[in-house]
Amino acid sequence: MHMQTEQIRLRHMKTRLLLNQISKFIFMLSAFFGLFFLAVLLVRVVTEGIGSINFGFLTGKLSTQPERAGIMGAILGTFWLMLVVAPVTMFVGVGTAIYLEMYAKKGKLVSFIQTNISNLAGVPSIVYGILGLTVFVRTLNLGNIVLAGGLTMSLLILPIVIVASQEAIRAIPFHLSEASYGVGATKWQTIQRIILPAALPGILTGAILSLSRAIGETAPLVVIGIPALLIPFPGSIMDRFTVLPMQIYYWTLDASLVSEYANLAAATIIVLLVTLFILNATAIIVRNKFQRVF
Amino acid sequence: MTVLKERIKENSFSVVRNENWTKPIYETNGLNLWYGTSHALKNIELSINEREVTAIIGPSGCGKSTFLKTLNRMVETAADVTISGNVTFKGNNILGKSMPVEILRSKVGMVFQKPNPFPKSIFENVAYGPKVHGIRNKAMLEMIVEESLKKAALWDEVKDRLHKSAYSLSGGQQQRLCIARCLAIDPEVILMDEPTSALDPVSTHKIEELIRSIKNDVTIAIVTHNMQQAARISDRTAFFLNGEIIEHNQTSTIFNNPADPLTDDYVNGRFG
Numbered sequence: 001m002h003m004q005t006e007q008i009r010l011r012h013m014k015t016r017l018l019l020n021q022i023s024k025f026i027f028m029l030s031a032f033f034g035l036f037f038l039a040v041l042l043v044r045v046v047t048e049g050i051g052s053i054n055f056g057f058l059t060g061k062l063s064t065q066p067e068r069a070g071i072m073g074a075i076l077g078t079f080w081l082m083l084v085v086a087p088v089t090m091f092v093g094v095g096t097a098i099y100l101e102m103y104a105k106k107g108k109l110v111s112f113i114q115t116n117i118s119n120l121a122g123v124p125s126i127v128y129g130i131l132g133l134t135v136f137v138r139t140l141n142l143g144n145i146v147l148a149g150g151l152t153m154s155l156l157i158l159p160i161v162i163v164a165s166q167e168a169i170r171a172i173p174f175h176l177s178e179a180s181y182g183v184g185a186t187k188w189q190t191i192q193r194i195i196l197p198a199a200l201p202g203i204l205t206g207a208i209l210s211l212s213r214a215i216g217e218t219a220p221l222v223v224i225g226i227p228a229l230l231i232p233f234p235g236s237i238m239d240r241f242t243v244l245p246m247q248i249y250y251w252t253l254d255a256s257l258v259s260e261y262a263n264l265a266a267a268t269i270i271v272l273l274v275t276l277f278i279l280n281a282t283a284i285i286v287r288n289k290f291q292r293v294f
Numbered sequence: 295m296t297v298l299k300e301r302i303k304e305n306s307f308s309v310v311r312n313e314n315w316t317k318p319i320y321e322t323n324g325l326n327l328w329y330g331t332s333h334a335l336k337n338i339e340l341s342i343n344e345r346e347v348t349a350i351i352g353p354s355g356c357g358k359s360t361f362l363k364t365l366n367r368m369v370e371t372a373a374d375v376t377i378s379g380n381v382t383f384k385g386n387n388i389l390g391k392s393m394p395v396e397i398l399r400s401k402v403g404m405v406f407q408k409p410n411p412f413p414k415s416i417f418e419n420v421a422y423g424p425k426v427h428g429i430r431n432k433a434m435l436e437m438i439v440e441e442s443l444k445k446a447a448l449w450d451e452v453k454d455r456l457h458k459s460a461y462s463l464s465g466g467q468q469q470r471l472c473i474a475r476c477l478a479i480d481p482e483v484i485l486m487d488e489p490t491s492a493l494d495p496v497s498t499h500k501i502e503e504l505i506r507s508i509k510n511d512v513t514i515a516i517v518t519h520n521m522q523q524a525a526r527i528s529d530r531t532a533f534f535l536n537g538e539i540i541e542h543n544q545t546s547t548i549f550n551n552p553a554d555p556l557t558d559d560y561v562n563g564r565f566g
Binding site: 106174177183 | 371
């Protein structure tokens with residue numbers, strides 16, 4: 001009896017150990033799959049674009065001649081866009097989250113709103129573009145200016161900001177609110193002095209990450225009708241504008257006619273990636289700096 | 295809103311301290327409470343005398359914490375709560391809309407089972423209540439903080455690190471900080487919901503000493519699982535079972551000569 005089980009064990013030992021090695025290899029492969037293509041993309045973009053990045057390119061105007069073209073307009077456009085999107089999404093997004101988590105009575109209405117927010121997060125961005133075109137550009141007659149684009153982008157990322165803020169608020173233990181109510185604080189005082197300060201890192205992380213999504217999006221702006229023309233630098237949110245991803249899009253289209261544009265597109269991608277990297281790094285720093293243990 | 299302001303001005307809530315008050319500070323009449331359909335408090339008739347320590351004892355789930363939280367209406371933060379009957383604080387009905395909970399809670403502080411300081415400094419924790427009630431004067435706040443921490447027997451341990459995080463304190467210190475935070479609003483009543491159940495014996499002893507030292511100034515209602523604690527610190531004891539009051543009397547009577555055999559069984563550890 002003992003001999004038999006010993007034999008079975010020995011026989012199985014080999015296959016078990018082999019399977020152990022194979023599974024490790026498979027999972028490693030899937031982890032490196034994404035990483036590999038990211039590396040390919042980076043290498044390609046950098047080799048193609050790095051030569052075009054210089055002071056003139058970063059600070060220059062758009063031009064019909066590729067060697068004289070610059071992306072200052074797109075950088076400014078992206079900046080102004082962020083200036084619209086950040087406050088709008090912070091205010092409306094955090095406000096919605098506070099209402100849903102702190103005020104609204106749990107019931108049919110709230111679960112209806114909640115379901116819709118989740119669904120909106122899954123709506124393709126081009127649909128938001130059509131919404132923005134209809135509401136902001138046409139009905140409100142704003143035209144294709146920064147404000148219209150910014151409001152459209154705000155709608156696009158609002159569901160993400162709301163959900164992230166809700167989760168951050170929900171993570172604050174109830175015993176803290178209880179302590180605040182216990183000394184006679186009103187609900188608003190409790191939100192303002194206890195809940196929001198404690199939830200802020202989570203809220204900011206969500207907001208910054210979704211902001212980086214907003215400045216990378218192209219489709220809604222294509223629909224709104226960002227001109228491919230040589231427009232002056234935008235000086236306020238009421239000016240017409242272009243943004244970095246739009247410039248990448250147009251130059252990639254142009255590259256089939258004039259091949260130098262491919263280099264400009266690659267250079268612009270580098271600038272956009274660096275911007276996104278800075279935003280994401282900020283999110284991580286904010287999270288680590290303000291993170292508190294309860 | 296204007297009616298409310300006038301009532302506050304006239305002080306018809308009579309929440310100002312009255313040194314000659316002799317009646318019970320809290321009285322409940324026919325108090326019933328339901329969580330959804332489950333009947334948690336049944337016809338509670340209980341009075342709490344001013345400047346006494348009233349202990350509320352009973353097995354888990356008997357409604358003692360629910361009762362305590364009804365006294366400052368914290369119970370209403372739970373979903374689907376229905377209350378009927380009367381609870382009066384110094385003669386004013388506290389249920390219903392006539393008295394805002396914020397006014398009630400500025401006179402009735404609460405200490406919870408688990409120490410729950412805010413993620414703020416020690417100073418800010420104690421100053422929170424006064425600040426919420428509109429006190430901004432720095433010197434005044436400093437005075438209140440010092441006085442409250444002294445009353446809570448914590449001053450000597452923290453006076454050199456008032457601006458350090460409250461989380462740097464031990465569990466027992468945190469609970470005394472919570473009592474100081476409560477004292478800072480100058481309450482007439484402090485409700486304590488098993489304040490020592492999460493603490494070690496030494497910290498428990500300190501909290502009991504603290505209760506003894508403040509009982510001349512404030513009325514205390516304390517829920518406790520610890521029979522010896524109830525016997526040690528309270529003047530009166532109420533025994534709850536299945537949402538009802540079985541017996542309410544002088545603590546010595548409850549523990550030495552109870553009228554109800556159920557009380558006798560419980561205080562002698564035969565069930566619960």
